Amino acid sequence: MWQSIRPAAAVMPEGDGFPPDQAVRRIAERFAAAGISGRKLEWHELARYRGEKFIAGWEFRIQFSDRTRRLRLLIPENAPWVFSRIALDDAPPFLTWPHVEKDGLLCLRPNSWTVDPSLPEEAALDELGRATELIERLITNGGDADFRNEFRSYWDHICDHKAGPIFSVAVPGPPSRQVHVWRGQQFSLIADSPQGIDQWLRARFPDITQKQMVIERAGLIWLNNPPVPAEFPDSIAKLKELAAQNKTDLFQMLDGHQGTDGGEFLVIFGAESTSGIGFIGVSISRNTSKFGNQSIEKGFRKGKVPKALMANRTLNGRVVPRTVDRADAAWVHGRDQDSRQMVLQKAHVAVLGCGSVGGQVAELLASAGVGSLLLVDPERLTWSNVGRHVLGAEFVELSKAESIARQLGKRFPHIRQIEARRESWQGVVRASAGTLAHCNLIVSTMGDWSSECQLNTWHSEEIPDVPILYGWTEAYCCAGHAVVIRPEGGCFQCGFSRNGRVLFPVARWPEGATIRREPACGADFQPYGPIELAHVCATIAEFALDCLLEAPERSTHRVWSGAERLLIATGGQWTEQWAELTGGSVLGSRQLQRNWETASDCPICGKKPDA
Known part of the structure; x- marks a missing residue:
């Protein structure tokens, strides 16, 4: 050989x-x-x-x-x-x-x-x-084993690609059942319910009209085994045979189908191979040789065709093989291989502050698969924000929170909920105290000492069991911080002086050297670029995921230090606290974690027993 x-x-x-x-x-x-x-x-x-x-x-x-x-x-x-x-x-x-x-x-x-x-x-x-x-x-x-393992690829070879793809957000699993379909010019969308289709389309296409939201019934047949090419349902006879083999009543599945689109009925088939779950699909088009250009309801008033007759007329048509692509959350976020999705898809996270830090964190959380987001920010985007914000020039003078929510909805239409509130967090609480109380995690990236100090007080008194993650960046993005506050350990203010100076800085500069000012009254800012910022935002978002999956039992501080060359170029140096924590080893481009301890002189929790 x-x-x-x-x-x-x-x-x-x-x-x-x-x-x-x-x-x-x-x-x-x-x-x-x-x-x-x-x-x-x-x-x-x-x-x-x-x-x-x-x-x-x-x-x-x-x-x-x-x-x-x-x-x-x-x-x-x-x-x-x-x-x-x-x-x-x-x-x-x-x-x-x-x-x-x-x-x-x-x-x-x-x-x-x-x-x-x-x-x-x-x-x-x-x-x-x-x-x-x-x-x-x-x-x-x-080759049957290989055919079954890669059945979607072989099915695609016989598909009519001119008919357009089918996207499915239906639950990828048994049982066989009626589902619903929306047909667009470019693609069709399958979901388990009309509400699922409505939510997906309004997120993906915010300007869609009610007239365009025509939703019909379709079928999903769950197969015990993926089919080999000889079993592909590319004819009415094979479709019926495959349905019978998997104990599916096609006539019952057709119940309620009224032939709105010229009698066409859509059926998708799902199966799990050793490589994962996939779908294939067919459209059953009306038999024009029998019905001509007339409706499949010929001879009856609209909606009055007997169920059995409607099913027989539908199952007398031409079968058109169609490609089906999964667009559900488990597939989009990891192709069924990310075990964290079971938790993340059910999570509800509020992001307070949607500026350069909060906007990126919200985007990362949505990309990671968090199923529900509440974005809170009263401000509009300005030109000075554009260079380091997730939003671009087309959103200048528009609400940051609303614009980010709109963009994330377009990018991730399968997400259960993305809500935006163009107001302060205090306004949200005044309107409904339970809005934040029902979150699995609150992320505060407001970068405003007064607001976050007030949030810390409210959190300690009202919802101490809901973790709050505070995130901020040091000057020039030479370092970033993420602190989660839990009932055990310090509160947010324990790590700051009374006027908001962090007690554990990573880097330091001469007094006032990091502050810049626009030619306007009180318009102070700190210069930093989007590349350095990305590390800080990733640190905060990563800690947020960790908290959702398994929140620390006590308040914890995670720190990222940027490249030392950036620190030197901006005239800064590492602090003694940071050098001590790192043991004097490599001080830049690293991440460390420490306890966030209770401060005895903290005005909120300084009198705790462990203070």
Whole structure:
């Protein structure tokens, strides 16, 4: 067999790689040295593979357990920086075997694999060896297991892509059930309920009108096993057979369908393979040869067709295979592989302050999969904010909180709720004290001592069991802080002087050296850029996720220190407290954690027993 001539590891030659003509020459020489003879392919033979451009190739006759087969080694034009391709010239009909494309090209490895460009000849030999092993396995064992594992990819080959994709936010699991569908010009949307479709569309398209919100019934059939191509529901007969095998009553699923869209009915099929959960779908279009251009309700008043007759008329139509892409939260946030999503999707987080820090933190939390966000900020975006804010110029003079909520809704329409309040946190509490009390976590990035001092007092007296995470940045973003306040340990004010000076700074500068002023009354600010800020925001957002997943039992302080070169460039230096905490080791570009202790002179909790 072919394995007997597969090479051992070769010595790495000098150089980083070789141009295509040298790669072809080296492959030919290596094959000749191994005693492997093959027919060189003509240009017209290379041109039949239209997906890629090949500059050279050879055909080999290889004996398998059933018969001799012809394998072609094809050298791409951008060799040696990509793998050579192997084609089975006498391949069986398409979709007889998995991993064999329509033109006979074989899929031998995941796209994530990389090639060593300095050894094109050894890579080519290895590809030919892998191809012979695959074909022998398919001859011996068949390919049903691989077909089932990657059923979505093979289904997509027979789909009518002109019909547009179907996006599903339905719960990806059993049982078989009626679902609902909205049909747009570019795509269709499946959800378990009309409310689910309404919420998704209004988040994704805030200006959608009620007239455009036409929602119909559809079906979801949950399969015990993913189908192989021979079982694909690409005809009415196969659809009925697959439904029966999985104990699904199609007539009951069609109950309530009134043929609004010319009688078309949508059915999606879900299954779990060893690689995860996927969907395929079909549209059952009306039988125009039987009903012409008239409605499938022909002969009856609208909505009065007997259920059995409506089902029979619908199931007499043409089946159109459709692609179905999952758009539910578990898929968007980790493709079903992020175990944290079970907690995060149920979490409700309030972000107080949607400036340069809070805006990024809110965006990171939404990206991570937090299912419900309340954004609170009374301010509008100004031009001076744009350079380091998640919002751009189109939102200048608009509410920060409302604009961020609108943008996040467009980006993540599956999120359960994104609410914006264009007012102070005090206004939110005055309107309804329970609004913040019902949160799993409150994140305060207001950066205003007066407001956060008042928040700390209210929190200590009213909702001490709800964790509050305070986040802020030091000058020039040379350091960032995130402090979560819990019933055990210090309150927020325990780490500050009475006038708001942090008692554990990471860096220090000469007095007043970090303050800049706009040419306006009282318009002080601290200069820093978006790159340095990103580290601080990530630290705060990461701590927020940790608190949602498993909140610390006591108040905890997490600190990020930026690059030392930035500190030196701005005329600062590390503080003695930071040097002591780090043990005098590398002081920059690191993250550390410490307890946030109770201060005996704190006006809020200085009289606690552990003070």
